[in-house]
Every structure is written in C-alpha cells, then in structure tokens.
Amino acid sequence: MTENEFLQSLAQRFPARNPVLHGIGDDGAVLQAEPHGRVVVVTDMLLDGTHFRLSEITPALAGRKALAVNLSDLAAMLAKPTAAFISLAIPRATTDSTAFLQSLYHGLQELADEFHCVIAGGDTNSWDGPFAINVALTGSPLSTSIPLRSGARPGDLLFVTGPLGGSLASGRHLTFRPRLDIARWLADSVSVSALMDISDGLATDLPRMMQASGTSARLTAADIPIHSDVPPDLPPALRLQAALSDGEDFELLLAVPPAAATALQAAPEGLAFQQIGSVEAGQGITLLMPDGQSSRLPAGGWQHRL
Amino acid sequence: MTENEFLQSLAQRFPARNPVLHGIGDDGAVLQAEPHGRVVVVTDMLLDGTHFRLSEITPALAGRKALAVNLSDLAAMLAKPTAAFISLAIPRATTDSTAFLQSLYHGLQELADEFHCVIAGGDTNSWDGPFAINVALTGSPLSTSIPLRSGARPGDLLFVTGPLGGSLASGRHLTFRPRLDIARWLADSVSVSALMDISDGLATDLPRMMQASGTSARLTAADIPIHSDVPPDLPPALRLQAALSDGEDFELLLAVPPAAATALQAAPEGLAFQQIGSVEAGQGITLLMPDGQSSRLPAGGWQHRL
Numbered sequence: 001m002t003e004n005e006f007l008q009s010l011a012q013r014f015p016a017r018n019p020v021l022h023g024i025g026d027d028g029a030v031l032q033a034e035p036h037g038r039v040v041v042v043t044d045m046l047l048d049g050t051h052f053r054l055s056e057i058t059p060a061l062a063g064r065k066a067l068a069v070n071l072s073d074l075a076a077m078l079a080k081p082t083a084a085f086i087s088l089a090i091p092r093a094t095t096d097s098t099a100f101l102q103s104l105y106h107g108l109q110e111l112a113d114e115f116h117c118v119i120a121g122g123d124t125n126s127w128d129g130p131f132a133i134n135v136a137l138t139g140s141p142l143s144t145s146i147p148l149r150s151g152a153r154p155g156d157l158l159f160v161t162g163p164l165g166g167s168l169a170s171g172r173h174l175t176f177r178p179r180l181d182i183a184r185w186l187a188d189s190v191s192v193s194a195l196m197d198i199s200d201g202l203a204t205d206l207p208r209m210m211q212a213s214g215t216s217a218r219l220t221a222a223d224i225p226i227h228s229d230v231p232p233d234l235p236p237a238l239r240l241q242a243a244l245s246d247g248e249d250f251e252l253l254l255a256v257p258p259a260a261a262t263a264l265q266a267a268p269e270g271l272a273f274q275q276i277g278s279v280e281a282g283q284g285i286t287l288l289m290p291d292g293q294s295s296r297l298p299a300g301g302w303q304h305r306l
Numbered sequence: 307m308t309e310n311e312f313l314q315s316l317a318q319r320f321p322a323r324n325p326v327l328h329g330i331g332d333d334g335a336v337l338q339a340e341p342h343g344r345v346v347v348v349t350d351m352l353l354d355g356t357h358f359r360l361s362e363i364t365p366a367l368a369g370r371k372a373l374a375v376n377l378s379d380l381a382a383m384l385a386k387p388t389a390a391f392i393s394l395a396i397p398r399a400t401t402d403s404t405a406f407l408q409s410l411y412h413g414l415q416e417l418a419d420e421f422h423c424v425i426a427g428g429d430t431n432s433w434d435g436p437f438a439i440n441v442a443l444t445g446s447p448l449s450t451s452i453p454l455r456s457g458a459r460p461g462d463l464l465f466v467t468g469p470l471g472g473s474l475a476s477g478r479h480l481t482f483r484p485r486l487d488i489a490r491w492l493a494d495s496v497s498v499s500a501l502m503d504i505s506d507g508l509a510t511d512l513p514r515m516m517q518a519s520g521t522s523a524r525l526t527a528a529d530i531p532i533h534s535d536v537p538p539d540l541p542p543a544l545r546l547q548a549a550l551s552d553g554e555d556f557e558l559l560l561a562v563p564p565a566a567a568t569a570l571q572a573a574p575e576g577l578a579f580q581q582i583g584s585v586e587a588g589q590g591i592t593l594l595m596p597d598g599q600s601s602r603l604p605a606g607g608w609q610h611r612l
Contacts, residue, residue, distance in 0.1 A: 004514065021344065025518065026454045027382035027502055028348035028445070033339035038327065041426070042334035043442055045393035047433045076333035087351035087440045120347070127353045129435040134393045136349055136442035139334070148332045196333055208310065212331065 001098045006124060013105070014119040019140070020083050029120040031083055031138060039082075040139040040146070042073035048131040052174065059100050060107030061174045062133065067111045069199065070137040071178035072250040076197040078146055078187045079139030080180065081115050084108070086122035087134040097126070104133075115180055142187035152194035152213035152255035156279040159264055162251040162272060164202055165242035166229030173248040182252060182271050190263045193279075194255040201247035202276075203297050207285055209253065218286045219277035244297075255279050307404045312430065319411070320425040325446070326389050335426040337389055337444060345388075346445040346452070348379035354437040358480065365406050366413030367480045368439065373417050375505065376443040377484035378556040382503040384452055384493045385445030386486065387421050390414070392428035395438040403432070410439075421486055448493035458500035458519035458561035462585040465570055468557040468578060470508055471548035472535030479554035488558060488577050496569045499585075500561040507553035508582075509603050513591055515559065524592045525583035550603075561585050 007025065016023035022030040033039050046066045048054045054062060067084060074081050086108060094100050101124075112119055117137070161182050167173045179197070186192055194213055198205045202224070210217050221240055227249075230242040254273070256264065264273040285297040313331065322329035328336040339345050352372045354360045360368060373390060380387050392414060400406050407430075418425055423443070467488050473479045485503070492498055500519055504511050508530070516523050527546055533555075536548045560579070562570065570579040591603040 004517075022452070022454060025456075027379040028346045028385070030383070030447070030452055031345045031347065033343040033345050035343070037339040037341070037343055039337045039339055039345050039444070040334045041337065041389065041391060041442070041444060043391045043393055043427060043440075044429045045395060045431055045438075045440060047395055047431055047435065049435070050431060050433045073333040077336070079334070083347065085347060085349040085442055087349055087442075089351060089353055089438055121349060123350045123440075125351055125353055125356060127356045127436075129353065129355070129438065130433075132351075132395055132435065132438050134349075134351060134429075134440035134442075136347070136391055136393075136440075138345070138347060138444075141336070146328070146336055148328060150331075211310075 003124070006101065016120065017118055020118040020120045023118060023120040029083060029085070034140045038141050040074060040077045040079040040141060041136065042070050042077065042139070043134065043136040044069045044073065045132060045134040054131055057174060058107070059104035062131070063104040063107035064111050065174050066133045066135045067108050068176060068178050069250065070135045071111070071115055071180060072197045072199070074137055074139040075179045075183040076195055076252060077139065078142045078183050078195065080142055080184070081117035081137055081139050083118045083120035083138045084112055085120060085136040088122070088124045089129060089132040090124070090126045091131055092126050092128055142184055147192040147195040149194055149196050149209045150212040152209055152215050152279045154215055154279055154281045156193045156255040156257055157261050157275055158217060158277045158279060159254045159256065159273040159275050160198065160202070160225065160251050163225035163227035164198065164249045164251065165227045165239070165246045167227070167246055167248040170229035172229055176250045178250065179252050185267065185271055190256060190260045192254055192256055192260070196253050198249040198251050198253050199247060201245040201249070202253065203244040204247065205253060207297065209255065210285065213279070216280045216282040216284050216286070217277055218280055218288060220288050222290050223274065223276045225274045309430070312407065322426065323424055326424040326426045329424060329426040335389060335391070340446045344447050346380060346383045346385040346447060347442065348376050348383070348445070349440065349442040350375050350379065351438060351440040360437055363480060364413070365410040368437070369410040369413035370417050371480050372439045372441045373414050374482060374484050375556065376441045377417070377421055377486060378503045378505070380443055380445040381485045381489040382501055382558060383445065384449045384489050384501065385447050386490070387423035387443055387445050389424045389426035389444045390418055391426060391442040393440040394428070394430045395435060396430070396432045397437055398432050398434055448490055453498040453501040455500055455502050455515045455518040458515055458521050458585045460521055460585055460587045462499045462561040462563055463567050463581055464523060464583045464585060465560045465562065465579040465581050466504065466508070466531065466557050469531035469533035470504065470555045470557065471533045471545070471552045473533070473552055473554040476535035478535055482556045484556065485558050491573065491577055496562060496566050498560055498562055498566070502559050504555040504557050504559050505553060507551040507555070508559065509550040510553070511559060513603065515561065516591065519585070522586045522588040522590050522592070523583055524586055524594060526594050528596050529580065529582045531580045
C-alpha cells in the first residue's frame, strides 16, 4: 500500500462531520468551535513495551487504549470529544503493515464512534524503532467552569469513581471505559472543586492535585475501593498498595465541597462515587490505617524518573 | 529529575497566555477560540533516523524541526499558530536526560516565541526505543476562506514560494523558516484556489493537489527554481530531479486564478513567488522540458511505501 492509497482510504473511512469542517486530506483539519468558543486539547503518546506489548495484544487494542487514555483526560477536563489526530510510527519489520493498520484503526474507530469523536487527521510513518502512537484530541467543555487540579480547598471531600488496582496485570488498562458519562453528569449536577484522572496511581496523582492546590489530604485506608482485579489472597497491606500505586486505573479523582457530597451520593444508577478522604490545610498525604495508626505517603508519590 | 519536577519546570517556563486560558499542569489545555470560532489543528511525528539523526545534531535542532514542520502545515492552511503540544519518547540510554530535555525545549521555545505560539501541554515518556517527538499545533485562520488542496481549477496558475532541492543534504530542513509571513500576506491580499506545503517534494505533492482537485498540471521545467543547495556541477537532469523529488523543502505550493497572478508578482520585498506552471482539465502531470519535449510524471509521484 502506498502512502497516498492509505491516506485516501482513511479519508473515505473517516469523513468530516460536525464539528469538523475539513478532516483528513489537507495539511490540517478545521473545526468549528462551540458558541462559547473554548477548546480543550489533550495529548498522550503510547509506546510498545511501555504502555502495552504488541507481542501479546492486537493492534486494535493498542489503538483503542491510545484513544481511551486521551478520552479519560478529556473526561477529567469535563469536556466531550470532538476530533482525534492519530500519529503513528510503524516498525518497518511489520510483516503485514496493511493488516496492522486495519486492525489499529478498527480499534480506534470503534471507540471513537462510541463517543462521537471524528478522526480528523494524523501522520503515519515507518521506521526501524518499535511501534509508537500519539493521539491528540480536541474537546468541547461540558460546563462553563472547568475544574482544574489546583481547585481543591480545605474542607473539600475526596471521591473516586471506581475501584483501583490490578489494571495492568488484568489487562483492564486495554479495555476500560473512559468516564465521559460521569463527566457529563458532573458538569450538569455538581460543583466540583478539583478533578483529574488517575493514570499513575492514587499515591502519585493525589499528591499532584494537593500540591497544585496548596493543600494536604487525609485518606481513610478502609474506604479506598480495591478492584476485584487485585488478587484477593494477597495480604491486606499489599492489596492496599496495589490500589494506591498500580496505576492505569483511569478513574476520576474529585475534590468537592461538603454540600456537593449529597449530590454524589444520590447519583443515578451506574455512576458510583466512593468517598476516600478529605482535603485539609498544609502539605502531604496522611493515610489513616484500620488499626488507628496513620502514615505519610512519600511527598511525590511513586514517580518514574525521566 | 523526577517527572513532577520536570512538569513543574515546564509549567513555569511556559506559562499560559492569550489565547491559552489553561496550559501545562492539568489533564488538558483550554484555549479561547477566535470570535469566528474556527480552529485549525495540525500534527506531525518526527523520528530519529528518519527525519533527523540525533547522532549528528543537537536535540535543540530536532525540537526546532518538529515544531517548524507543523508551523509549515499551519501556513499551508493560512492559519497563525496558537498553541503547541509536545509528546516525547526519550531513549532510556540517554546519558543526561535533563540536558537533553533542556536543549530540546530550547530549540522548541526559540521558534515558538518567534511565531507567538504558546507551548501548552504534552506528554513525556522514556523507553528502550529511539527518540520520537510528536507535535500537535492549534491555529487560528488568517482568512475567512481556507484554501484546501482540492480547490485548484483549470486555468489557475501554479506558484512556489522559493527554490527547491538539496534540503536534507545541506541541513536546510533543520533551519528553514516556516512561511507564515507569506501566509499572512496571502490571507490579506490574494484569492488562492488551492494551497499546500511541499514536504515530500514537488513531484509527490503536486500530484496530491491535482488529484484532490480533479485536475492536471503542466509544469515548465525551466521555471522550477532550483535551490543553491543543489550541487551546481550536477548534470541539469539530476539538478531538476533534485528540485522535484528531494523533498523537505517546506515552501508553499499555490494554485491561483490568473487575475491573482498580478498580485503575486507585485508582492512586497522578501516574498517571492515563482510561477512554475498551470492547472488544466484531466489527470496527471506533464513536464515541459527545455528541448521542447514533454514527459509525464509518475501518477503518484515518488511515494514511500507504508
């Protein structure tokens, strides 16, 4: 397949539609912004061997994940997706690059269609390195005010939208459903102080929110929901650690004023919010253990070094 | 350097400013669209060993080129840049990743500042593969009508904005100046039928424009400007081939109605437009040689296979 043939097949497969005025086939895409005129942009690059292993999964699942993690970022910005831009580095050694691209775009398209997101452009390359995919997504705010990481205030309560841990080991990171339904409901129903998605694990992401907000947090260990993907026969301390630090959960982490907690508890069927702690003045994260002891999380969580 | 420290240094170095309402530091960026509400998005991924060789150049030049090729795409859409999103895959074997990132962002920042583009987000990863960088850029249209590749009409005249060939061999592809000054002048002054930038070489990109427009082109070989980077002692046929097919020129290719040609010829000092041929009905590209013979370019130009 030549590059032109591939581009033409993409342009036919992904025609421009509202709010994309011009999509695949030119030097860039043109979008019509919503009347209030704000545009949200997110981007994430996923790499073979780091974010998935192409030796173990289909290209479709890799494509799906690359779009899903970006949709999760949009949910964390209380925005709905509008257009997706797919950049690819395909290994020259790929035995059947046409079949590879078909599978990859199948995974992308299925999720894009589900969330009414137009694939509107990108860039496809081949090289001697491993597979890499970058997705850039534009979105439109669902709410007039966009809650950032920096908005948490002492007195706020902390919630997560689902159980944590075991995502990588179970493969859940490849098939999770980005929390855009929750984002839409939050935008309509709840005053949120601060919001982000949990991609590196609660123990890494919560400190980021607290540092951005200039606040500290108290977590109640017994309230942190542990996913059924975390092996039940692990000792309790390791199960807790899995929920805090495995990462790749892609649940939302919210700080809300106490008055909003009632709304969260009365959320419609299927939208679950679990209170895990509260925001206080000061710095750092305190974890209150079931035995009444408390411990401090490392200031920056467990980060990878660059 | 931890990931948090790096993100904080980026957020300080690249503060949000108009039209970016929120930049680095959250799950996404928020931009304010212009009153007419259209947003242009371009993206390009550049790979070590394909688009540059990090063994031979500084990370600054790699970063500069990654932004420059995207700025060139925006120029081809008659748009001015607003925000840039930088995704990186850094080899784990990099001996000093802090110095690497400093140099890379220095190259990005210098060009971004020159064109008033806010670096508003991105994603930084390390892996066992070679260096890869993706840039996604948002832009704001400079004109109410955006000329696409598909707008050329029989009777239009074809122009390029500068001499072609020798870009890779000379290193010009690392230091070229994206034609945003020309884009701004065109938006204000000329009715353009079709526009694109020449990244894969005139012999590949012109057929794309003609195919998108459903038209053919006649080129006069003697009118195609050959860059001084093409060795002067090459035989004329090879010099012409270099101008047609070396690629990485990042000049603009325009089709304009005959009435607009006068405006191009009267362009201000420093904006050069060279007429190279004309648009006709039909298909394919005919090249009129100095000896009066004519030859046909291969239908798809010289494309790389995926």
